[in-house]
Amino acid sequence: MERIIEEIREDLDRRIAVAADRLTDRTLTEDPAYAAPLGRAELRGRMHHTLRQAVEGLVRASRGEPVELADARAAGALRAGQGLPLASLRRTYRYGGRLVWQCLTEAVAAHDRAALPRLLAGAGALWDVLDQMADAASEAYHRVGAERGERERERRAALLDALLDGQAAAARSPEALAAAAAQLGLPERGRFAVVVLGSAGPGGGGPGTAGSDGGGPEPDAPRVLWRIRADGETGLAELGHHPLEALRALLAPLPVRAGISPVVGTPAELAGARRLAALALRTAPPAAGPGAAALLDERLPAALVAADPELAARLREVVLGPVLALPPQEARVLLVTLGTWLACQGSTTYAAQRLYCHRNTVSNRLRRLEQLTGRALSDPAHVVELALAHAAVSQRPTSGPPAPPAAAAGGGPTPAGTERRSPRSPG
Template structure:
């Protein structure tokens, strides 16, 4: 077979060049990806080289030599970088193989039709060469795509960091440029979610849910949420499957506000319950707790000045009074509802509250002093964390509408 090819080499080279022209035109007509991404001259040159390499591979295989695959690898990496789908690349190899065999048989027939049977053993060898070259191209394509994907992830992470940290200008893109490259609109409804350290956010992002761009950080996950028409409260359902504590910022309307939103989400996370009940804290629903969490030094002073005498009590007395206070606050000042929650008589609740008033020197009938006591209680809960989570007021659904406390 090698001898036949050498005898028709000059004519075969001319026909292969013409075949490359036809294959380039056919590819551009039938494959939208090539038509959109590759110029005809570049495509024709690459196809011509591909056909010649396949022919040389056939000759080398007949000699028992390995097929040269460097050109196929270069083609695979090139097409990955250009964004041509792998299916299109492999289709090109199949079409090129068929066209090369047709060209080879036509050239042999034109030279000596009687020599055609001597060419037949070369058919399986040619397809073996084509399989190897296509496989090498696909392997290089996937490798280049993996590298490109990693680079894109790094770029995306840097863009997210710029938005979430408020970096604008300098050596990196501006906030509007970063937002545009991440596919975010100039104006919209955005929020930021900060998760405590725990499982990754793989459970979030169900169909129909808001779009979330996640960023892994050393202390947990941060998510930039494009809410669209979704209410902010829908993030509770989105985050619930993750099983971790989460803080959610208020809604902001422009990418330039996302850095502030991230700081507020981190503050909201510090108020999220450590155990029991919903673990997602929306900042606007926990402003007193966030106020305390945001000023730890003042919070410590508030605990000591307002509730110091209570904190100095023996552990059981302290727990009873602080739990009663937390429950009474959660019940909007109703001793009746607090008693139901605490499984005791309302007079017991009233007696405990009077003792609190005596110890603190604050009147729970004075709204200003109730605010002070409530903030001090939030500071105690903030410090106690999971160990004394019973102090934490819990949301209750079966309470009367606001209209003044029921003592």
């Protein structure tokens, strides 16, 4: 093959130059976006070089030498850096290969038609060379694309950190925060909220990756940008026309607890919203699953307790200390009864329905709780103390007799005659 090419070298070079013009014109016509960044002259020079590289690769392959692929890799990296599609690059190699083979056969036929059968053995070698060049360009393209994607994810993560943490210079500059929001495609003013997720259960996971839309929002759901860090997963939601409740529906399928902030109107308020969402998470039901997303505005008393752990501990001790000193099972019964009575808006009848017991049983338990705590459930001030202390017990980590989700619920009473079960928590 090397001998044949050397015999027709001068004619082949002329034909390759003409083929480069044809390939350039075809690319300009069929794929102008691919050609636009270079201009015709530079594009033609690159096409000509690629065709000559294919011929030289064929010569090297016939000698048993490796094909030189540095230029192909450079071309792949360049096109990835320009953000142009890989398909266009591979199409160039495919069309170029046809033209090179055409140039070879025409040059051999013009020089010595009887030598054409000797050329056929090089057809497979030529396509192998072109495949190597295309593969090298593709690998470089994907590598550069992955690096660009990683840099873009890091950039978006940094922008989200600036908005959600309110740190560094951006925290002191509303303009900088507005600029960060704009780069994330968020409006300068709008309806925003922040979601903070708790730990996922075994095999569970959150909805997205750093700075991502979590696979894209549903057609009629808020857009959420997710940020994953060592301390947890946080989402910045652009609500648009959606109610805040839409976030709870969006999170319902996930096996995690969540806290949701109130709605805020500007990027400068997002750092505060994140703190409130984290506070709301501390009031969420202990079990992950549907209903485990807590809206702060629905849990303000519990959030008030959660905001000061030291004061919450004192509240538990002063108000419910005598109850907590009982044997664990006995304390649990009284705490569950108190929580259920509070959730039923002080109705002993409805509390009995939820607890599957007689209303007199509920009354007896509540009287004992009054005796132990020195608080009367007929006194609104005492009920406030008991409700806050109960919230403090419910939020306490594993130690002590915690109350189940039903006890911490804030929903209304269960009407008589309806199914008696623990309601879905409103938060």
